[in-house]
Every structure is written in C-alpha cells, then in structure tokens.
Amino acid sequence: MHVLVLGAGVTGVTTAWYLAKAGFDVSVVDRQPEAALETSYANGGQISISHPEPWANPTAPLNVLRWFGREDAPLLFRPHADAAQWAWTFAFLRECLPHRTRRNTAAIASLAVHSGERLRALRAETGIAYDHLERGILHLFFTPEEFSRAGAKAAELAAYGIEARLCSRDECLAIEPALAGGAGELAGGLYAPHDESGDAFRFTQALAERAAQAGVRFHYNTTITRIDRTGGLMNSIEVRDAEGRTGSLTASAYVLCLGSYGRALVAPLGEHLPIYPVKGYSVTVPLRDPQRTPSVSLTDESRRIVCSRLGDRLRVAGTAELNGYDTSINPARCQAILDWLEMRFPGATDTTRARLWAGLRPATPNNVPLIGKSGLLNLWYNTGHGTLGWTLACGSASCLAGLMSGRRPPVHNFPFLGNEA
Numbered sequence: 394m395h396v397l398v399l400g401a402g403v404t405g406v407t408t409a410w411y412l413a414k415a416g417f418d419v420s421v422v423d424r425q426p427e428a429a430l431e432t433s434y435a436n437g438g439q440i441s442i443s444h445p446e447p448w449a450n451p452t453a454p455l456n457v458l459r460w461f462g463r464e465d466a467p468l469l470f471r472p473h474a475d476a477a478q479w480a481w482t483f484a485f486l487r488e489c490l491p492h493r494t495r496r497n498t499a500a501i502a503s504l505a506v507h508s509g510e511r512l513r514a515l516r517a518e519t520g521i522a523y524d525h526l527e528r529g530i531l532h533l534f535f536t537p538e539e540f541s542r543a544g545a546k547a548a549e550l551a552a553y554g555i556e557a558r559l560c561s562r563d564e565c566l567a568i569e570p571a572l573a574g575g576a577g578e579l580a581g582g583l584y585a586p587h588d589e590s591g592d593a594f595r596f597t598q599a600l601a602e603r604a605a606q607a608g609v610r611f612h613y614n615t616t617i618t619r620i621d622r623t624g625g626l627m628n629s630i631e632v633r634d635a636e637g638r639t640g641s642l643t644a645s646a647y648v649l650c651l652g653s654y655g656r657a658l659v660a661p662l663g664e665h666l667p668i669y670p671v672k673g674y675s676v677t678v679p680l681r682d683p684q685r686t687p688s689v690s691l692t693d694e695s696r697r698i699v700c701s702r703l704g705d706r707l708r709v710a711g712t713a714e715l716n717g718y719d720t721s722i723n724p725a726r727c728q729a730i731l732d733w734l735e736m737r738f739p740g741a742t743d744t745t746r747a748r749l750w751a752g753l754r755p756a757t758p759n760n761v762p763l764i765g766k767s768g769l770l771n772l773w774y775n776t777g778h779g780t781l782g783w784t785l786a787c788g789s790a791s792c793l794a795g796l797m798s799g800r801r802p803p804v805h806n807f808p809f810l811g812n813e814a
C-alpha cells in the first residue's frame with residue numbers, strides 16, 4: 394500500500410521510517426528543501442522521559458498571571474483577536490484541573506518510556522550519529538520551596554517506571570562539575586540517569602537519508618495547498634513547487650505530520666485538530682572551555698530553561714509564547730536565555746557567536762499528541778507533540794505504523810485516536 398506522509402520534521406521522517414520497515418510503500422512531501430528545517434531544527438535536544446508533566450497543570454494559571462506582560466517570562470500569553478487562540482487557551486485552562494493533569498501525565502509517560510526504547514533500538518540498528526549523549530538529565534531547583542516538591546515528583550515518576558533520584562546540591566555538583574562556576578542558589582536536583590540528549594536536526598537528516606536508501610521517496614520544495622476528499626475518503630493533495638507549478642499527489646493512505654500547520658489544512662474537511670503554535674527560542678553557542686561546559690543535559694525547573702551539549706556546541710532553549718504563527722526573533726527573549734547561560738557557566742562558551750533561533754511547538758492544550766485515525770477512512774494523524782516531539786518521535790511513529798498494520802500498540806494508558814486494535 395502506498396502511504397504519503399505529509400511533513401518531513403522529526404515526526405514525519407520517523408513515521409516514514411517505521412512505515413517502510415512495516416512493509417508500506419512510502420513517500421514524504423515537505424515544503425522545505427531538506428528534512429527538519431522547521432520546529433525540529435534547533436530544539437532543546439533533550440530526550441526527556443523524566444518530564445511527562447504537561448504545562449497545563451494546577452500551577453500554570455497562577456504563573457501565567459504572575460508573568461503576564463513580562464518580556465523575559467518563561468510562559469507568555471500575547472492575546473490576539475484570534476478565535477483559535479482563545480479556544481486553545483480555554484481548553485488549556487480546563488486541562489489544568491488536577492485529575493486531567495494526572496491522566497495526561499500518565500499518557501505521556503507511558504508513550505515516553507516506549508519511545509526511549511524505540512530510539513535505543515533504532516540507534517543500535519542504524520548506527521546513526523547525531524551528537525547524542527547518554528548522560529541523563531539533571532533537573533535543577535533554585536528555591537527550597539520548589540525543591541521540596543521534587544520528592545513527590547520522583548515518587549510519581551517511579552510509579553510510571555521512570556527512575557529519577559533526589560540529589561542534594563553537592564550531589565548535583567558531583568554529577569555535573571561544570572555547575573560549580575555558577576550554581577548560585579541551587580537548592581537541589583532530581584537526576585534521571587536514563588534520559589539522553591542529542592541533535593534532533595542531525596538525527597532527522599540522517600534517518601531521512603537511511604529511509605531514502607530503503608526506498609522512501611522524498612518530494613521536497615513542495616507545498617501542500619489543499620487536501621481533497623470525496624465522501625469519507627481523502628483522495629489527493631494539491632501541491633505547488635518552488636517554481637510555482639501546481640499539481641496533485643495521490644496515495645492509498647495519508648499521514649499528517651505538519652507541525653503547527655496541519656490544523657488549517659484539515660479544517661475544510663470538517664476535521665478539528667486542537668493544535669496551536671507555542672513559540673520557543675534557542676541559542677546555540679560554540680564552546681570556549683569544554684571542562685566548564687555541562688555534558689549532562691540540564692533543566693532549570695525554576696526558569697523553564699534546558700541545555701544540552703551537542704558535540705562542540707551547547708544548545709540552550711526555553712520560553713513559551715502564545716503569539717500566533719510569528720517566528721521572528723525577539724532580542725529580549727533571547728537575551729534572557731543568554732543571560733542564564735553566562736550566569737550559570739561564566740566564560741565557558743562564546744556567546745558573541747550565538748546562533749539565535751525561534752520555532753513553533755505544535756501544541757495540543759494537554760500536550761498529549763494526536764496519534765491514530767482521523768474521521769476520514771484513509772487519513773491518519775501523528776502530530777501535536779508540543780514540548781516533547783523529539784522525546785516522543787520514535788515511539789509515536791512506531792505505534793502509528795503498528796496501528797496502520799492493524800496491531801494494538803504496546804503502550805497502555807495512551808488515548809490513540811480511533812482506538813484501532
């Protein structure tokens with residue numbers, strides 16, 4: 394069966410890979426000249442199985458109000474006259490109820506654990522290199538109050554089968570000695586030794602190359618302008634190439650992996666995808682002194698900033714902004730990340746050569762991705778991965794390939810769409 398995967402970010406390329414492995418004849422279409430040039434380009438690099446809790450949790454509404462209007466706010470809401478933005482925001486607030494947060498966390502945790510296993514298996518099978526490190530993630534708490542809640546987090550993670558151990562300040566410094574230069578008020582940490590980090594862009598490009606060698610066809614520079622349906626079936630996509638020529642592509646089945654842009658394309662089909670872009674920033678800097686630069690991936694839980702060593706570079710990412718589809722760089726928000734870097738690792742990197750980047754997380758209100766069957770018989774979804782698309786990519790894609798092959802995925806507690814078995 395010929396399957397057309399729409400989108401060549403980390404989600405689309407992993408989907409193409411697992412579908413090809415399952416015996417499907419696969420093509421991929423993307424408007425960019427190569428794979429992973431949009432949100433999967435310069436993310437935080439974390440395979441963060443130990444962070445399944447969504448942003449929509451009971452502490453979020455108060456934080457959003459507290460930070461409202463602050464240019465350096467970790468989470469910033471810029472209201473627009475946009476019905477989709479308000480609908481998403483109200484749905485987000487509903488997901489902050491404690492019982493919903495618990496349910497969503499459990500769903501993400503079980504998919505994340507599976508995804509970690511799939512990523513390790515894929516790496517062993519293909520041997521692809523992407524500046525990955527298996528040194529765990531250390532979550533840092535800079536106030537005693539926040540640290541006092543870390544024990545409960547560790548217990549919750551243990552219940553999902555995720556190892557994370559509570560660490561004193563000294564233990565944090567022993568795990569990541571580079572913290573010594575700027576640990577400041579560090580109260581303590583939570584260390585997840587089985588988490589990983591790596592460059593999602595390099596991974597996606599390398600996997601796309603392997604997939605092409607395995608027979609997957611990639612149509613780059615091809616923008617999808619419309620999706621056509623007849624009755625309950627999707628029958629083609631209308632496309633435009635870089636020279637402005639139009640045409641159409643057809644297949645027996647389609648998988649939508651278009652990041653933040655899928656919602657508008659399927660709306661005319663009567664399909665509602667609750668996805669809204671949540672903008673984030675990253676800075677990538679060359680190292681000056683590797684000894685003083687962290688190699689354990691870090692999450693500053695107080696500032697919502699993450700950092701990952703990617704070979705001879707350090708990637709620092711953070712901030713979330715509900716501001717439509719704007720991907721321009723706001724210097725104040727990048728500066729907040731650079732200030733963090735200089736404060737925590739003074740002089741360790743060359744911040745004068747920082748590469749600034751902004752991307753749009755394709756976020757559902759509860760951060761649970763949409764995986765499974767749409768309302769049309771031959772259209773499938775693997776999209777809406779929000780803050781965790783890199784972490785969840787391999788698990789989501791292998792589950793989707795299983796569903797399309799008629800198999801029940803080995804992930805319990807996850808609400809696959811269409812509930813196929």
Ligand SMILES: Cc1cc2nc3c(=O)[nH]c(=O)nc-3n(C[C@H](O)[C@H](O)[C@H](O)COP(=O)(O)OP(=O)(O)OC[C@H]3O[C@@H](n4cnc5c(N)ncnc54)[C@H](O)[C@@H]3O)c2cc1C
Nearest residue numbers: 400402404424432433437438439617652673781782783784
């Ligand atoms: C600042 C930041 C930090 C992050 N850090 C992490 C992290 O540490 N760990 C983690 O797990 N996740 C992280 N994420 C989230 C992760 O990067 C995303 O969830 C993931 O990249 C989404 O992948 P995707 O393939 O769904 O979307 P994309 O990578 O955006 O891919 C969608 C593809 O669809 C194509 N497309 C869109 N519209 C059309 C069209 N009309 N026609 C043709 N092609 C089209 C695009 O060109 C693109 O290639 C972070 C995100 C950001 C912004």
